[in-house]
Amino acid sequence: xxxxxxxxxxxxxxxxxxxxxxxxxxxxxxxxxxxxxxxxxxxxxxxxxxxxxxxxxxxxxxxxxxxxxxxxxxxxxxxxxxxxxxxxxxxxxxxxxxxxxxxxxxxxxxxxxxxxxxxxxxxxxxxxxxxxxxxxxxxxxxxxxxxxxxxxxxxxxxxxxxxxxxxxxxxxxxxxxxxxxxxxxxxxxxxxxxxxxxxxxxxxxxxxxxxxxxxxxxxxxxxxxxxxxxxxxxxxxxxxxxxxxxxxxxxxxxxxxxxxxxxxxxxxxxxxxxxxxxxxxxxxxxxxxxxxxxxxxxxxxxxxxxxxxxxxxxxxxxxxxxxxxxxxxxxxxxxxxxxxxxxxxxxxxxxxxxxxxxxxxxxxxxxxxxxxxxxxxxxxxxxxxxxxxxxxxxxxxxxxxxxxxxxxxxxxxxxxxxxxxxxxxxxxxxxxxxxxxxxxxxxxxxxxxxxxxxxxxxxxxxxxxxxxxxxxxxxxxxxxxxxxx
RNA sequence: GCCGCGGUAGUAUAGCCCGGUCAAGUAUGCGGGCCUUUCGAGCCCGUGACCCGGGUUCAAAUCCCGGCCGCGGCACCA
Numbered sequence: 001x002x003x004x005x006x007x008x009x010x011x012x013x014x015x016x017x018x019x020x021x022x023x024x025x026x027x028x029x030x031x032x033x034x035x036x037x038x039x040x041x042x043x044x045x046x047x048x049x050x051x052x053x054x055x056x057x058x059x060x061x062x063x064x065x066x067x068x069x070x071x072x073x074x075x076x077x078x079x080x081x082x083x084x085x086x087x088x089x090x091x092x093x094x095x096x097x098x099x100x101x102x103x104x105x106x107x108x109x110x111x112x113x114x115x116x117x118x119x120x121x122x123x124x125x126x127x128x129x130x131x132x133x134x135x136x137x138x139x140x141x142x143x144x145x146x147x148x149x150x151x152x153x154x155x156x157x158x159x160x161x162x163x164x165x166x167x168x169x170x171x172x173x174x175x176x177x178x179x180x181x182x183x184x185x186x187x188x189x190x191x192x193x194x195x196x197x198x199x200x201x202x203x204x205x206x207x208x209x210x211x212x213x214x215x216x217x218x219x220x221x222x223x224x225x226x227x228x229x230x231x232x233x234x235x236x237x238x239x240x241x242x243x244x245x246x247x248x249x250x251x252x253x254x255x256x257x258x259x260x261x262x263x264x265x266x267x268x269x270x271x272x273x274x275x276x277x278x279x280x281x282x283x284x285x286x287x288x289x290x291x292x293x294x295x296x297x298x299x300x301x302x303x304x305x306x307x308x309x310x311x312x313x314x315x316x317x318x319x320x321x322x323x324x325x326x327x328x329x330x331x332x333x334x335x336x337x338x339x340x341x342x343x344x345x346x347x348x349x350x351x352x353x354x355x356x357x358x359x360x361x362x363x364x365x366x367x368x369x370x371x372x373x374x375x376x377x378x379x380x381x382x383x384x385x386x387x388x389x390x391x392x393x394x395x396x397x398x399x400x401x402x403x404x405x406x407x408x409x410x411x412x413x414x415x416x417x418x419x420x421x422x423x424x425x426x427x428x429x430x431x432x433x434x435x436x437x438x439x440x441x442x443x444x445x446x447x448x449x450x451x452x453x454x455x456x457x458x459x460x461x462x463x464x465x466x467x468x469x470x471x472x473x474x475x476x477x478x479x480x481x482x483x484x485x
Numbered sequence: 486g487c488c489g490c491g492g493u494a495g496u497a498u499a500g501c502c503c504g505g506u507c508a509a510g511u512a513u514g515c516g517g518g519c520c521u522u523u524c525g526a527g528c529c530c531g532u533g534a535c536c537c538g539g540g541u542u543c544a545a546a547u548c549c550c551g552g553c554c555g556c557g558g559c560a561c562c563a
Binding site: 006007008010040041042043045046047097101104138139141142144151152153154155156159160162163164165182184185186188189204205206207208209210212230232233237284287288289291292293294295296297298300301303304305307308311312316318340344345382384385386408411412417418419420461462463464465466467485 | 487488489490491492495496497498499512513514521522523524525526555556557558559560561562563
């Protein structure tokens with residue numbers, strides 16, 4: 001078993017591409033076969049390859065846990081395509097067509113052969129050599145593969161295998177202006193799948209006609225076509241996956257959407273930046289499986305999988321989004337420092353010391369305005385991992401509470417809600433960016449001082465708030481991306 | 486318009502090839518409970534689906550036909 005993933009390096013890959021790539025890789029692995037990565041960069045004109053995309057795609061694949069046994073770049077295989085083209089002409093499977101494009105269309109829809117279809121082989125070879133040696137202009141000549149002219153689908157009839165692209169005008173990022181005759185997707189992919197002994201092709205169902213086209217090529221050459229498995233399209237609820245739509249947004253709003261890995265998009269890099277684990281993506285793709293029908297992946301589902309993976313591994317910290325000062329009276333001085341574990345069960349994560357300032361038994365903490373409301377409603381709350389507090393009064397905009405005890409069992413006795421808190425004076429400002437569709441909602445709040453030690457890229461759980469990924473730290477304000485709740 | 490392919494709960498998926506064990510399984514969501522120093526996780530209970538209509542058959546989610554809906558393709562793109 002040999003499978004392959006064959007992206008066009010003209011852009012980043014997205015969640016939709018994760019389906020064929022992960023599934024092809026897993027298939028090969030399952031049957032102890034080989035998996036091949038092949039860059040299909042044979043159109044320097046309408047889909048010019050992006051030099052940085054080759055490595056970016058490889059990085060994304062590696063991140064997804066995909067390892068490949070062989071790697072090819074089609075633009076480096078031009079001589080191979082050329083030599084097979086001569087072979088194809090030799091068996092009268094292809095001919096050089098000098099017709100004008102519109103003129104050919106008439107023959108095509110009329111199911112009639114164009115005048116060049118029966119050109120003698122020697123002349124065809126001569127014409128082909130002229131093509132390759134830059135004799136013709138762009139648009140003057142193509143090499144067509146002979147198919148069934150009466151096929152009900154007109155697009156199949158004598159499709160183009162090679163066309164001329166003026167690479168002085170549109171140089172290729174890898175081979176520059178070295179070649180002017182370029183193979184089309186169907187030719188290059190078809191030839192390579194055979195030459196690379198691909199046994200199973202897993203690709204999007206948009207390629208289903210291409211399979212039919214390529215089979216003509218295989219028939220002419222006496223090759224056997226691999227097994228094909230068509231995969232349905234994937235959507236990600238609330239995200240844009242489409243290459244063209246992302247490009248359009250970036251062109252139209254260059255200041256809003258600076259790069260294709262923006263957390264609002266559905267590229268693999270975007271999801272990685274967003275804080276989604278590669279394991280989550282793999283699970284989702286494997287769950288969707290090999291089916292032709294389309295699937296809309298819900299964000300809830302992604303979040304559920306991701307949350308479970310993150311839950312055990314990530315530190316839990318306190319954060320208050322809409323702070324209200326609460327003064328607690330009669331707090332014992334010995335409580336000016338408490339050590340709180342960073343995770344209730346994962347002891348490897350250790351703990352952190354939280355210092356508070358107790359002045360004459362008075363302690364000021366910040367609570368979320370919603371929690372202050374519960375405080376007033378319920379009468380007793382527990383400041384998580386710290387102490388139980390009784391509500392006293394509210395006046396002049398100040399909320400007053402009274403220390404009861406530190407025992408957790410008391411909190412249970414009082415059925416006190418457990419609330420996260422941040423010490424007044426011992427906090428750090430946190431700015432959280434929450435993507436919602438194409439908008440970014442910004443939430444500013446206060447995190448406990450320990451958050452200053454977080455590194456960029458680190459993911460933590462803010463208790464009762466959600467999982468975040470730190471994108472900027474070190475300064476006065478910590479910036480983070482909201483992953484999910 | 487013309488070719489081709491699909492349609493199981495809100496979402497995703499299992500079962501369909503080889504009809505009965507499917508009064509349809511699983512995950513997530515939603516409702517409730519237990520547990521828990523989170524409104525998180527875990528555990529338990531509940532909720533909710535075979536697109537419609539015919540046919541074949543003792544028996545159809547599964548096979549056949551028609552309809553409806555959805556998707557893909559119709560490039561000198563990949």
